[in-house]
Amino acid sequence: MRNHYSALSTHHLSSLLVICWCCCLSLLSGNPNASGAAATDSLVSGQSLRDGETLVSAGEVFELGFFSPGRSKNRYVGIWYHNFSANTVVWVANRNAPLADSSGELSFSPDGNLVVLTGAGTVVWSSNISVSAALPSNESSAVQLQLQSSGNLVLNISGATAWQSFDHPTDTYLPGMKIGLDLRTNVNQLFTSWKSEDDPAVGDFSVGIDPNRSTQIFLWEGTKPRWRSGRWNGQVFIGIQNMVPTYIYGFRLSNFLQEQKMYFYFTAFNSSHRYVLTADGIEQHLIWAADTKSWFRYFAEPVTACEHYNTCGKYATCTDQNSPICACMRGYVPAVESEWNGGSWTDGCVRRVPFLCDRNKTSVNGTAAEADGFWKMEQVKLPDLSDWYSDIVDADGCRRTCLSNCSCKAYAYTSGIGCLIWGVDLVDVHIFSSGGNELYLRLAGSELDQKKTTGKLFLIPVVLSAIVILSGCVYLCWRFRGRIKELPKKRSINRGARSVESSRGTEVITAELPGVIKIIDEEKDGECRELPLLSFDSIVAATNNFSYMNLLGEGGFGPVYKGMLAGGQEVAVKRLSSSSGQGPEEFKNEVILIAKLQHRNLVRLLGCCIDKEEKILIYEYMPNRSLDSFLFDARKKGFLDWKTRYNIIEGIARGLLYLHRDSRLRVIHRDLKVSNILLDEEMNPKISDFGMARIFRRDDNESNTKRVAGTYGYMSPEYAMQGLFSVKSDVYSFGVILLEIVSGMKNSTYLHPELSLNLLGHAWKLWNEDNVLEFVDPSIRDSCSLREVSRCINAGLLCVQDRANDRPTMSSVVIMLESKTPASYFPRQPTFAAERNLVDDTDSSTNEPGAVSANASITMLVGR
Template structure:
């Protein structure tokens, strides 16, 4: 902690890692105190004063307390409880753990055995464990580090010592892992690779050898109360989604493949291979998977507020989302799409962005989900074409629906529909307006041309709305749903336009009105009655060529 009073020096070499602090001025005295709860306070005393002043207090949060969760435990500030065992570990004393006494930490569920074969699972976005027993080599690559750790049976975990430029260097741990904390946001600290016995290793998916933590069927069955109907929180083209709670208290969402689903192993592998490599605060986090016989399940972080459509299309619940929440949701979805299109390792086209595929966490932050039909582009590729049109009517761009052409601008169209749905609280389907029959896009376009755009706004937003933001959302939405793909803005432009009120926006051109009569079906209505979080089913249409 550098300041005008104290100079901090960081020492990091092959033998030791430590910080040292030195006062800059001899006229100032300083002292540190440590109480029985592990709280550290630094006091300073200025020359001529008799009062010690608190300069800072550590930790700032419960997870900041050193070794809060004991050996091989991880502190998740948003978890319930905040202390959980690392994957492959169980509480050393379940009685103590249930009593919220985590000091004893966790032990391995299955002992390591070099002779039987071992590997690593990927633990992402963490503050690295304390360097109590470690080895450092700055010249090794990641693959060399992995091989070196595997050769030494006492090596428990490894990571890059330098995370810039794709990562380099080798940092290895030996013995118990102490003081691991989950980090949040795009500026999360680092990843770590945790050694596991062969029986605990994740499933390898696809040609890139992606490894995910593997959950046992018995554990998932117990967590979901034997896949009880009362635990279903949604259903889509892949199958039902269940809420579950693991033995360690972690709440999960289990996406279980239905035998009657139109989606199969290809979509399953596609979703895993894409989302496992993505890290963004506005994308849902994949925790692992379960493959057992005919069972195929994806295990996600649980989103306590369900999906966006659960709120905005319900006459009672829509009142719970004030304009400020909706505008922040619009920005969050846009930033998530920008990451997919521009900032991730591959350019990814979601192809099924809709209200039911946007999940909300405990603070109503949006997270894009369901990457089963997403496509990735490498190099300079910007668009593709398919004979199989997959998506949801009402969110499909015209060029994709009619000719199978998809690009980043296909997702931009879907986002435009979503923005207009957020403002209006109505689905993009045929709306009844006296003697006219218009879709939501048609209605918004008509009001815009009549200079009555604010009439599109959901009446429940009247008290909380900011008119300039509402108009900006409508205008950006209409720019996104323009008929020709080349007229639509990029996601970088969308984020910029939504975030900057002083920027003047271009006038939108005629929107693409593609909408199929079968978009609204009886099965959709029954799904809404049955599930807490209704999911408009993804449609697959085979087209002859």
């Protein structure tokens, strides 16, 4: 028996060795087409790729092979996504020469070119590179084709890149690709649309850089402009409304001066971003949403009538919100009587009064003619065909240059670009609903007379009123001069220094020039912290004279600008509005509070400026701005996956816990809302805007105010109705924010279409029915953690209970959020009816979730 098994084993071993030897020969031959061969990303000379076989890039991101688009039966060689969206083709080789059947082959020609062959061996497509001579047979291994993880198909000959698909794009712009322009030959690298969804042949539309229009991206229909991006200012294309900087769009410009070439690179986060030019002429920025397994359209142009190139003709503006959308610029009239013609002014507008230099005379009817002037237009997509004056360094110089040239029609001085002057007709002018630039339109002096006359007429009553008031003040001072002398003189804190008192009377801010501001806490034996004091001139320089291009946002306190300090540090500059009645008090609070508070989830105050009537705060710059700009924008909320949202919720909770308990001050924010949550470059939350905040002593529990200041939708019932506020007021606001983050909906505007419930009532109903997933933002519903979502909604509903003492403290909220076990507290239904005693006399910190006060009346039972 042993010999039988021994003989059998020897026989099988011999067979196994033969099989292994054959496999080794197959592997050494490098044939990826052998049945059962592992996926590879490359071919070498002598190998080919037949229909039905594919190459897969490293990391399994992209795949190369044969495909049939849509309902077509034609076969093409293309590249598509392997790891997701396999039906999304990003590049096509033989787009104008399809194969009729599945007998095609991708191979190498004798001279090293990459070719697509029919079953009969006919070449239908070639990489068409110039090779001096056919490769010797012994150098065939020097030719290699590789599909890279970026989606770039690269042909290497003798170790050098001879051809790559990124240099021959079709309709898709992938991260790492470039839109290039050869400055010597003006040869443009274009992206071209498919003819239709079923036909990848070259269509009617193309995208690229216009050789005659500098740093603008153009979309053409044939040879006719269809849309343009506006000039590049170093961060954004100024002709795209509300375009955000490179951290989302991923563009950068590179000039290769030695090669005489200019490229726009697309450097997005990863391969899940792409731009595609559709067959109907729309350029789209698409982002893959893993939760919904679909492409999310983040950006598209042109989609409105005014976004189409020069819809209204020369010297006319186009405004999507107006009806009709076209209007002549000031000082211009329609070129023809029939103003409207099928949705566009085909002939545009003409100037009503010639410029002074065009009239060849300096007087009209014996009266000296007024000099030309400028009319400021705001929120403008600047006209096409401007000239850039690189030697002009300020707006005044730009204005003088335009005024000295009779052919100049308008000028603009924009951040990041400089002086632009138009010596040709003004075309393609779009008035944005927000954003845009200022355009100074040149007009004859008589076109500006109405404005000047109105100003003079308005000045007369103002001057007369001022004289009357001044006279009255002089009389009153003389009449009560005795009492004025008896008024006690205020003690000076520091001679020559500016001083500001806080509402508590225990904080003093002194601006000891130059260099620092001192925050003195008289309750802490004069403990002092120094804060940098910046000059107003340095703030003006940092913000480009508070340019609209630098504007980040605006609230009741005034505008916030992005700035760049002399050392290169990016900052956010909050300029207190002189028209805001709350402004000075907000300024005092923010300087006192934020200078003392240090936490990773609180925005950091870097310095301030006090100069005459100017009061300015300088903060660290948050590149992703505020949470609401993502959460409530259908185009951006895809960036907030569930993990990011949960981290934001936890970060806000920890920041509030620090304010309420862990800082040496006990601070109540009083205006906590989504727009006051800023996001840094890693999407970490930071609580901002402490203008309404109040400091409590450790033994204080609650307070009231006659001045209720906050934002409806986030204000607790006791604060909105009675002016009572405590740490539980912030807890209520946090609960609203938490539910908004989970749902992606705004409490102040949400109304259930059938049940007439607001967001809080809708959340309670679904939670009570064990249907919490229905409440979750659809964009994250498939990828979120049900346990974490349930825990968050439970915590949010506990926070928004009507009675302040029923709400948890922030320490309890943090424990709930970080716990891995289900919540053990159950909320009451928010009824939105405030009782008279909404904040009990007992310390709110002793009332944990679920505790019910002895004198509380339960009006509705929880049915969970």
